[in-house]
Amino acid sequence: MALIVQKFGGTSVGTVERISQVAEKIKGFKAQGHDLVIVVSAMSGETNRLIDLARQMQATPDPRELDMVLSTGEQVTIGLLAMALKSRGVPAVSYTGSQVRILTDRAFNKARIQHIDDANIRADLDAGKVVIVAGFQGVDEQGNITTLGRGGSDTTGVALAAALKADECQIYTDVDGVYTTDPRVVESARRLDKITFEEMLEMASLGSKVLQIRSVEFAGKYNVPLRVLHSFKEGPGTLITLEDGASMEQPVISGIAFNRDEAKLTIRGVPDIPGVAFRILGPVSAANIEVDMIVQNVAQDNTTDFTFTVHRNDMRKALDILGQVAGDIGAREVAGDDKIAKVSIVGVGMRSHAGVASKMFEALSRDGINIQMISTSEIKISVVIDEKYLELAVRSLHSAFELDAVNQPEDHI
Template structure:
């Protein structure tokens, strides 16, 4: 019998009428012959009200007791939803996370799911009942109530869809799908019919508020199709699916995103020797602080700058940790900027289309937006800008890539993806409960491999003017020379007052790229070329939300005595540049660090 998981957010169950409307959706699916699981969030602003209530008692409520308090919001919702469905003549039963055996770790307010017992929920489904489950919560091995943090109800829904082999997980919300960007900022934003897991992971981490990264990680890991839909209309929403199901045609960029709540931290004068970067990020990871952009550029006179971004709410704690670490490693100091924002473009088409970086930088230069930092992946380009110019930057790049225009594939008929067969999905079938327990933790990091590319050269532009339009000028010249660029890294202004922009290109194109860059700079002495470099990459799911990934990577290279010359990061990979003669050794070290036998040469470089 087909199985569907439906998740309703707080705005979708905010009052009695909305609860009844959600109940009718569940009943409709039930009467179509489907087994139905409904996951609900706390109603409306309940969670905020509960947090406010705790603050009335104490400014620093204990995390364990906060979980006890916050979990009550979903318990109210599940009971009301069960009453609504029963009142409409369909059998239903409600469960808390503990009652159906959602077992988590013990990290209160930010717990991760370890395993789910399926027996009780499967029995209720087999009895013909609609099952309503409280999102956002579980219990640890000591039976303490835990909550899953931001996006927790989405995570619960996708996890249940995974463990029970559901045909789809429907996420009902107050918007009718995933848009090319935030329609509150860009009126011309267009709804996307379908998007790949990797693109959605990047957009979710970049500030697209419809889905949270953790739930998309779950979906990709276990092959769960997600359908984001409106609670208030029956129109098709957006399908989040595997790359082969997305069937993208033509477009280089799928969407653009703006992350406003960013803060930049720069550690100045970092000694350029093995192990120093690891020492810095180990301290940050120990505090469970999620780091986003990490940029380390080329060193001069034995020193370099390392910049990274964190959520604005984590800035105060991050500064304390970074300043302590800077003293330990002998760095020159720490600066920060709490008024920055990150603007990004994302698209699978970047793998095969050239000129994306040039078009983005020209759009920003034309809008008078100055770029502070740049980092890239094979399907994403992110820039850090002043927060006051962020909205203008987003509109400029959305317009530059004509994202308001329907794509060719949007006009094709799209059959929703079907449930994966049990032999492809390790969580499908009657043994699911025991299988999940055997996997250790459902939300554990999955590193799919480490890669080595021995065909890279680095070209660095020194003394880059810190003003709008310069990056676009440089990249136009490089593109006109017919050079494809892989990594792009620009750090903030150095202690000496200049900015450095580094790129990696195929080794055979290094001289051509350097000549083109010299023409753009106007002074050949401002361009450095290192013709023999190796790029090492760690690739997987959960790279950003698991804070220790970069730290483990840096630590493995430090233990091998391998120095890191360049860093850039994304949602699905961390890249570093090292000396060419240490590349193979680094690959072996990373394979051991992540317990992999799948270390492999890298595929062709993306074309930015």
């Protein structure tokens, strides 16, 4: 008999009918003898509705009061799901984050979990009950309700699995696993049976929307086996776990991630002197703008062109800052480009294979795709290209690294 934590997202519990379907699925698992802790999100669209209501009261809602409002979304879902299970003869009990005592810091709207009191949950499991916990929320030391930020229900699920030492944390969503790339871009993309925490973390940070980054970090830190499954389709899904010895036989590349939400900024004619990078990026960072890739080129006249990328929504704000910086440091000009995209190849197999970068660059050059920026790590290579070539680049790389379903059987890794 296994202890399993299952998390169901907003689309999975988006209607009364879907909540009933989830209840049937849980009933089936319970009949197999498993101990079950269920984490649920608010019904699809509910969080946005609550945010809109809050903004009608305050243009910029008070963070504490906003968390008070937002936490009600999950409270509705846990109550309805508990009722659905009880109507099917399955003993169940629902808890808000504060009732469990999921203790967080006091960073309203983006709190981090510090401790979970699992006493009540274990007592209910011992009594044969299915325990249903509201995702996305907790409570601070002063008793204030806090929320964990967008996608926080994934983190709740993983944190509970870690605290309870669950055999597995299953994330149910509207896809049946993690794919080599987005199937909407490459029809021959295939579902991965297994992927490492490292790879999934890179995929999530580089644009894959399957799992929230913080949940993957948490799972890796506490070695919680994660499985991504489809809410209403049967299948094995994708297991996210530690790298093992068999990984040496994995394909060099496990997946291709991409991000359209990038913008590139360049400040030209910068004096090539110590400290200039900080004078450029310091004000950008102070404005709470996250910088991604950075490239610096030195010219013969002892000046440099300094280029970096930010989220597309931050480009205008960053340009205004750079305009002031350019005047302060004596730079020649500032330019911005929001018609770019980032494409990345990811795989732990890169550690033991040479020539991966050259193979990537060769594939892109065959299709006439110019590389504007390059960033690497031990298990990933990212390039910035013109946005209009994004899908062509993904298809080209998917084929070059033989990730297509026709090239490799699904159970290869």
